[in-house]
Amino acid sequence: MWTLSGFSDEISPDLQEQATLLDELGLSHLELRSAGDINVLDLDADQLAQAEKVLDAHGLRVSSIGSPIGKISLDEDFDAHLDRARHAVGVAHRFGARYIRVFSFFMRPGSDPDDARDEVLRRMRALADVAEQGGVVMLHENEKQIYGDIPRRCVDVLESVGSPNLRAAWDAANFVQVGVRPFTEAYGALRPHLEYVQIKDAHRADGEVCAAGRGDGEVVQTVRALREDGFDGFFSLEPHLSRAHDLGGFSGPELFTEAWTAFTEILKSEGIEYR
Secondary structure (H helix, E strand, O other): OEEEEEEHHHOOOOHHHHHHHHHHHOOOEEEEOEEOOEEHHHOOHHHHHHHHHHHHHOOOEEEEEEEEEOOOEOOOOHHHHHHHHHHHHHHHHHOOOOEEEEOOOEOOOOOOHHHHHHHHHHHHHHHHHHHHHHOOEEEEEOOOOEHHHOHHHHHHHHHHHOOOOEEEEEEHHHHHHOOOOHHHHHHHHHHHHEEEEEEOEEOOOOOOEEOOOOOOOOHHHHHHHHHHOOOOOEEEEOOOOOEEEOOEEEOOHHHHHHHHHHHHHHHHHOOOOEO
């Protein structure tokens, strides 16, 4: 049985409002990215304690820490960023989360990502070391404009680092937005590394994000393949149906519900049980 989660800060900045809608939709997990418009890694001790109280009151668990680790350029200070990654591990432990989302660093406009390979791999190896020491799994998301934005470079990061604590988070919409047909051109290469699925879709013509199954993200084909090969993990709604930016996106309650409905209708039509 597959487990649904979601970036609940797309519902509202207010964590209580997030939790209320998750209750209504029957979700037992969320991906914790921000509360009160503050990133989870920047919440102070009192704010973290309050977040725990809200989640506990609603019986909600955290599937992953939606961190911005790796969303800096290669000419920015990495030592401070590595300290932030260690803090992310502590936050994950506090909320009982096995996973932390990470990225493989922004490329400057006009630069060739392949020229940055050695430095990217050095940094990703350091992040994997932090994950190994902390007993968590970092999930590399194929964000656009980072080193690992296309299948070849995603696989390069995962195989070159070669750590069981660095795995892949699949984002079909991001692949569409960089001109990749997700299932046709990426699934086979990434499936051995795939541990977590983010649910959003996009139109190839203009990159506009849409609800699952309504764009060119080949969501249905991917779902079928995951069922056939026995995938058993999280599917995290990240709709971005109202607006998107470098550190996240927003949908609002109605559009978040629309995204949940679109994806669960796919699961029902395919005869897939979920919780």
